[in-house]
Amino acid sequence: MKRVSYIFPTSHHYRLPFHERLRELLAARGVDYTVIYCDPGEENVKKRDTVDIAWGQKVSCSRLPGGLVYQHGLRAALKCDLVIVQQENNLALNYLLNLASMVGVRQVAYFGHGRNFQSRAPNGSAERWKRFWATKVDWWFGYTNETRRHVEALGFSSERITVFNNAVDTSGVRALINAVTPARLVARRNELNIEGEHVGVFVGGLYADKRLAFLVDAADRIRARVRDFTLIVAGGGDQLPLMEELAATRPWIKVLGPRFGADKVELMLLAQLFLMPGLVGLGVVDAGAARLPTVTTAFPYHSPEIAYVENDVNGVIVNDWEDPQAYAEAVIELLKNPARLAEMRAAAERMAQDLTVESMSDRFAEGVFQALGV
Template structure:
């Protein structure tokens, strides 16, 4: 049986349905899949989204900082040395990715991830290494079309690129949204003492990448104006404390980590989603719930922002607290006066699994 190994830094909870589906799809092809991951970092653990699974081979994570550069020195090559193919993160700072792509060996190598530099400025050393990885891997798995275009622009033939169309499983959220009633929303409001007026939602980790400080500063601006904008926040993270002053003033309701039913109630009851920092897979939730995302013109959004349409499902004021506050206020005030949006269907997990499976078959048969 052909053995394929996928390596990633850690296993987030949202990846479980993807890997479950991929295991089943490849089993039907006579391919044995193994998944190896490190441990969640402190910041990732604080978000509460790390997971374990019976099929996961977890290894201790080793990291080392050199100035502003964080090196992932986790070494798993002894676990996939005899495999037919390995797919490693496309990261210049990853020892595993470097070991997989150097030297001569019969093993097929794939790289997967953003591919283009979406979420942070690229260190010149990492950039050079990542372009080298693209040239020396036998297949590239790009999350979204922008990453695939970047790979083509750096000389990777189209037949060696799979556009994954990265997503999360929307089945449970769609079902929860469908069964959520106005009475459920009213009961949730009463339980959490949410004002009986339009509100905005925030769903996700409360860390630096989400620019929680901008949300907190915007709420300060709105408080100084006497605005009645209210935000219901579902999530945990290291910057949760920044929102506590607004919560004490009654501008914010903090509900902590939300299960799918709670998330459905929050999203369905909200006028829009406030997310000043990195827009990533929240874009899929937005399409599923048919709620626009209000973010900022920050240059480091994740690839999944490509699912959204500017000035329809995506509102992007300038990256400062005053303009973000204006956008939040406008969203509340225009709740009943917005033009109807033609919402595209959210990307399906089944399609992502099929795309990745096709890429793996291309990798091992090319």
């Protein structure tokens, strides 16, 4: 039996369905799959977005000089035919495995973006270092076609790149959506004291690149023109206190902290738009499953999933990313144009139907089989 391990620092809640399905797909072809991870860091503890995997292996992590983190998984990795690691400069174990790949001792694959989409110095030393090591592996698992283009440009063979189209468990989200009754939504509206029909929702991590002060500035402008506008904010992170402070004098902004599962789905179903003026990531897929168009901006530091937002089709990308008035106008225009909003909601739903954890797992599994030659 071939053995594959995926080594990563933190086991995120949203990734569990992917790992579970991938394990089943690989086992069906005689490949044993395991995950190796560490206890979550302080920031993830705050977000409450991690989960233990019963069949996985938890190892200790050591903090090294220079911000490096060493995951104590080398012995387990060397017992595998293929080792998959996250493409991050600070993961010291990666370099040992890179060397093992370069001398032909072990097959190693990267799982990642290809570059740091949030880097403020794309030609700085950190990105040059990442580009150097990007080609020192046997296989690539890339988030989107943007990753493929970047890695190919570095000279890596396209035949050894699998694009899996990063997704979340939209089937599970749809099942939760279908279980929500109109009476339940009425109860949630009453619980949150939402009186009007115009609601925007933000669901995600609360940190600097999400541009929360910008969001509230724009929300003030929306509220001035749409008098029943309500903003729901669900998420955790180091800027949760800031968000709570901003909402303290704005009772129409509901800051609820981290929410998951049916709780999160119900909050999204109360809204008509997904408001994310800062960094866009996987949340757009969840939003699409709930029939929510994403309204964002041309922020230069989006994650790869920005590729899923088609401007004026399943969402809006406001070109002037530094102007809260321009962002507010885009939201107001949609809220006051039910026909256009309905078209966008349908398009957002179609987008999410194409981006599922099942199709992601299928593509990933096929890449593993190709890498192993089985």
